[in-house]
Amino acid sequence: MSTTADVTVAPRIESMVELKRMANRLRIEIVKMIGAAGSGHPGGSLSEVELLTALYFRVLRHNPKDPHWLDRDRFILSKGHGCPALYAVMAEAGYIDRSVLGTLRKMGSPLQGHPDRRFFPALEANTGSLGQGISLGIGMALAARLDKKDWHTFVMTGDGEIEEGQNWEAAMFASYHKLENLTVIVDYNHQQLDGFLKDILDPAPLAAKFEAFGWRTLEIDGHDFNQVIPALETARAAKDGKPVCIVANTIKGKGVSFMENNPAWHGVAPKPDEVAAAVAELEAAAKKI
């Protein structure tokens, strides 16, 4: 266990243009990874890219060279199926070599189908069964408070995931205990496996629900760094005794036109020609950044 105190080690991208380029590069990696794996969840991976880019290159206090640094911020991907995006951003941040991304879902890979600390110890929690991440984050936030530490815990959930009842047990607890050192980000891409939320079990109005549970909420465009970064920084700095829920409106499949807003791409891998088309589209978009 290290006690490194140098926070400047966190990789940082200052310019908006470079952040956008990073997000674009992550999307290309996600499409290639899932294509090579032959299975996975592209839609919900592509929707969370800006949120993860902002976390790992602007907001989180972390050190990829010392992943178990005791004073690091914790990030839990409660929507575990979105892990290709997490793996890609962690590779770009320096936790693993980019070449490892090609092993997603393959035997022995650190990049398991859902996050697994046994294979990738830098991950904070094993997830994949939905609805547990906020509760795990509460445990971490309580530990920080008991130890009088100022590290922050971030949890990202899906919007379909919010249908799980445990989230609301956790929401009651976090506000009652004034866990201002806990932030939940809902990747509100409006779709789940079987289709659109509005046709299945719509959690709307989502922010109002969290507010009713005693949380401070921020509603943003989850693809706009000019909204994402200030929201995450505000949440991290909050000292008003309330946990923060960032409701991030996103587009499932963002960046790949044939995947956008199409529930069919929740959990289906692109075929080689589809990978090529998606990469071509993303590379063309990169030139316009």
Place this chain on the structure above:
Amino acid sequence: MSSTTVPNAKPKFEWKMGVATREAYGQALVELGKVNPNVVVLDADLAKSTFSAKFQKEFPDRFFTVGIAEANMVSIASGLALAGKLPFASSFAVFLCDKGMDQLRVGAAYSRANAKYVGSHGGISIGEDGPSQQSVEDYALMCALPGFVVLSPSDEFCARALVHRMAEHDGPAYMRTGRPKAPILYGPNDTFEIGKAKQHGNGRDVAIIACGLEVSYALQAQAQLADEGIDARVLDMHTIKPVDEAAIANAAKECGAIVTAEEHLLDGGLGSQVARAVGKTCPAPMEFVGIDNTYAESATPDQLMEKYGLTAPFIVKAVKAVLKRKSR
């Protein structure tokens, strides 16, 4: 590891009733809290019943009641453990294990979190509250989780010691405690280790392997059998997983017949664990005392233990049945 023989283990009937194992849990938590500032205790609105309230009284800053929300509690405990704390989370066994199963699986077992879970009011000896409160599946559920240690202490000394062993053990662990007062079988100088059975007597006719309250019934059966010239040994298998294979193999080899006794369904509990060890090491005929494929009902604990076949006469009957099948 070999089993520990309790010296002069004559069947004891001058038992004093001790406190319930759940109360011993509360006492042990306070002992732990005094020496380990990392211990954090959680409960789900049953702190007075599980006796975690003893810890709450001494260390209010390190105690959290989550309300009636067991799934949340189980995951919070895992989160605390992943951040370096030593959490103990307790509720009634039936709510902790059954409502928290997916959280125990993913957040504790699969994540290898160093979190400890204690389910009170195990078995049917909770009595009048009836089947919705009676945990008869917890051994099976918890033994099914890779990496979990599963404990079921027989008396207050065993329970207190095992709470400390749980704290020292690096990894997820579950302990069942009971509602009624438990007969005192041990003393303050007895030592207990995870995975190491306590042997009572060296009988070579039959081995009775029991856990929890059933150990006291097994000792009663042992005395009755002795009067009839049958020399039984009793193994207090307080650790159901990892079960003491060496002690079981030894018992199978030396006795050639085994009876298990547990306050649990016959599916997936102590009997299953012992049968696997016997089959692997030294096959011998076995009989099983436990709850047979049913839920119980409301009645006094004593009435229920008798009606559902868990008292000493049923163990004696099982011994006689297994001896008929013994091949020497």
